[in-house]
Amino acid sequence: MAEPGRTLRVVVADDNPVVRAGLTALLSGTDGMEVVADAADGREAYEATLRTRPDLVLLDVRMPRHDGLTALPYLVPLAPVLMMTYSGEPATVQEALRLGAGGYLVHGEFTADQLTTAVRDVTDGRAHLTPTASNAVLQALRATPTPYASANDVAATSSQLQPTEHPGRHVAGNESVHHFLPTPLREQSNVGHSSGLSRREVEIMELIASGMTNQQIAVACFISQKTVKNHINRIFTKLGTGSRGAAIARWHGTTRRGPDAHG
Numbered sequence: 001m002a003e004p005g006r007t008l009r010v011v012v013a014d015d016n017p018v019v020r021a022g023l024t025a026l027l028s029g030t031d032g033m034e035v036v037a038d039a040a041d042g043r044e045a046y047e048a049t050l051r052t053r054p055d056l057v058l059l060d061v062r063m064p065r066h067d068g069l070t071a072l073p074y075l076v077p078l079a080p081v082l083m084m085t086y087s088g089e090p091a092t093v094q095e096a097l098r099l100g101a102g103g104y105l106v107h108g109e110f111t112a113d114q115l116t117t118a119v120r121d122v123t124d125g126r127a128h129l130t131p132t133a134s135n136a137v138l139q140a141l142r143a144t145p146t147p148y149a150s151a152n153d154v155a156a157t158s159s160q161l162q163p164t165e166h167p168g169r170h171v172a173g174n175e176s177v178h179h180f181l182p183t184p185l186r187e188q189s190n191v192g193h194s195s196g197l198s199r200r201e202v203e204i205m206e207l208i209a210s211g212m213t214n215q216q217i218a219v220a221c222f223i224s225q226k227t228v229k230n231h232i233n234r235i236f237t238k239l240g241t242g243s244r245g246a247a248i249a250r251w252h253g254t255t256r257r258g259p260d261a262h263g
Helices: 016-028 041-050 068-076 090-098 113-124 133-145 151-161 171-177 182-195 201-208 214-221 225-238 242-253
Strands: 009-011 031-040 058-059 083-087 101-106
Touching: 009 016, 009 041, 009 113, 016 031, 016 113, 031 041, 041 058, 041 068, 041 083, 058 068, 058 113, 068 083, 068 090, 083 113, 090 101, 090 133, 090 214, 101 113, 101 133, 133 214, 201 214, 201 242, 214 225, 225 242
Parallel strands: 009 031, 009 058, 058 083, 083 101
Antiparallel strands: none
């Protein structure tokens, strides 16, 4: 997290010199921010980041020679990266976030004030997405197979959702609702309930089970990576596990007892 009163040092990477000049003027003219270097492609961005060790890299996607997505895995270990680009294609957004970008801004969807807010957010570990990027994340989540109830499962068990044996009976209380859940959903619900997971922890656990990284979970849930880690630690404690693999196995009802490697 940025220390109060400390100037945030930013590297701006964009192949358009007019855009670079405009971003440099805007950010350097903002209290508490300074552009320490600019770059015209991914390689220059990497070299500038190595040289200046900034607090954040503002990175375009499409650049000649070495583009933003190519440079991203090399930049992320050095500094938080905020994508700012005209590229709003869902696949591009999802790949950037998968590779470790802390935020994604699509041109035309934010103001100057929102840009500086995004710079501060990503520097502090808070994900920041404009609407197009948020929709791409939602699309990816909906496309991710869940450990329960596929479309075929729902169709095959739809009759179980209706209390056909008692036409005049009203479903009341958690136990009655639970009775009419398809079996896979019922088992999933039991794991969360018996382990004492909160609703938020169940949500986080489902994302872990889908294979998402802490960074991706932070972006999807609009929380910081530190908060994700805190949730995961509590989940591990409640599930009695010490690794992601063991937690996923426990979540799916196939717990393996034995030493756990930390994950």
